[in-house]
Amino acid sequence: MAARAGVSQTTVSHVLNSTPHTRVKEDTAARVRAAAEELGYRPNRLARGLRTHASDMIGLLTEEIATTPHAGRIILGAQQEASRRNLTLAIINSELHLDPEVDAAPIQAFLDRQADGIIYATVYHDEIIAPENISTRPAVLIGARDAAGVIPSVLPDERAGSASVVEMLVRMGHRRIAFAASAEDVPATRGRLQGYLDGMQAAGLSTENLVVPAAADARGGYAATLDLLDHAPTAVFCYNDRMAMGAYRAAGQRGLTIPTDLSVVGFDDQAPIPDSLFPTLTTVVLPHYEMGAWAVATLSALIDGRAEAGLLAGHPTVLSCPIIERDSVASPSTRSH
Structure with a gap:
């Protein structure tokens, strides 16, 4: 293979085993990988592990998110990035803890299996x-920050994402923008509400009688929207999609058509x-997929010594939450009454 790529055996070993603290030009590394693929070569991971004391396995510990609708995207992003880097991803689903202290037992389970690094989501x-x-071990967090400030983390920018919804609605001519908020005291509740308030303040719009908290499900969205419709909003922004389901029902009960009479x-x-x-x-x-991929890529860099945890932990990575435009929003000028 070295002859096929026109390089030394040492260079081949560095490239295929991702040897830390080595520098190989990208065009040279590309020739080595192309030769390996052409010859059907796969690195001997057991031999590498015996030599470097690395298992090429990373652990993903989730706190009950594996049973949520969102976890699949986090796991998919992490799994695909791990596969791209020839890493094995092991997953443990832990119980949800009301206190912020992480259980040491599942972490130890990964350590007992010689995981090279750990992701906690x-x-x-x-x-x-x-x-x-x-x-x-090297570690990274998804969805939370480390209280001690030593573990790198990635977070969704829910506040900015929420503010961008208000900005979009204002651009379309809406001025009476209501928010069906969650009554549950969790980070997402605070971030999304604050983003809504930021957007309304930036546009110089009043929020009086336009925020109603309720259960973060379809029934809660229905009840909150019924209350909000008493104050003539032209748009209702819901804390989540489940609440939006209830908003649709409330609009229909009031004889309103979405989006002609009410944007949601x-x-x-x-x-x-x-x-x-x-x-x-x-x-x-x-950005669940992106957070999962970021976690594996960053953990890999920490394991290989290409990144420093302290520097990353001081400034958590924040990923944007873009709007997916479909058919439930229109300008209030299209209202039929």
Whole structure:
């Protein structure tokens, strides 16, 4: 293979085994990978592990998100990035803890299996308190920050995503924009509400009587929207897509057509809701796939010594939450009454 690529055996070994702290020009590395593919070569991971004490396995610990509709995208992003890097991804689903302290037991399970690094994913806490044993391996967080400020993390920018919805509606001519908020005290509730308030303040619009908190499900969305419709909004922005389902029902009960009489926007892009509603729901997508991929890519860099945890932890990575435009929003000028 070295002869086929026109390089030394040492260079071949560095490229195919992703040897840390080595520098190989990208065009040279590309020739090596092309030769390996042409010859059907696969690196001997057992031999590499014995030599480098690396298992090429990383652990993904989830806090009950594996049973949520969103976890699949996080796992898919992590799995595909791991495969691209010839890493094995092991997954443990942990119980949801009301306190922010992470259980050390599942972390130890990964350590006992010689995982090279650990990803911890949660959707519940602003900050988490990591157990001491996690510090024995490189680690990254998805969806929360490390209270000690030593573990790198990635977060969705829900506040900016929410503000962008208000900006979009204002551009389309809406001035009476209501928010069906969640009554649950979690980071997403605070971020999305604050983003709505930011957007309304930036546009110089009043929010009086236009925010109603309720359960973050279809029944809650229905009840909140009925209350909000008493104050003549032209658009209702819902905390999530499930609440938007209830908003559709409330609008129909009041004899309003979406989007002619009332625009509705959701949040989460939770399949299959947006495409199953009629008209299809404009919503904000959470970057679950991207967060999973970021976690594996960053963990790989930490394992190989290409990144420093302290520098990354000081500035958590924030990924944007873009709007997915469908058919539930229109200018209020199209209202028929």
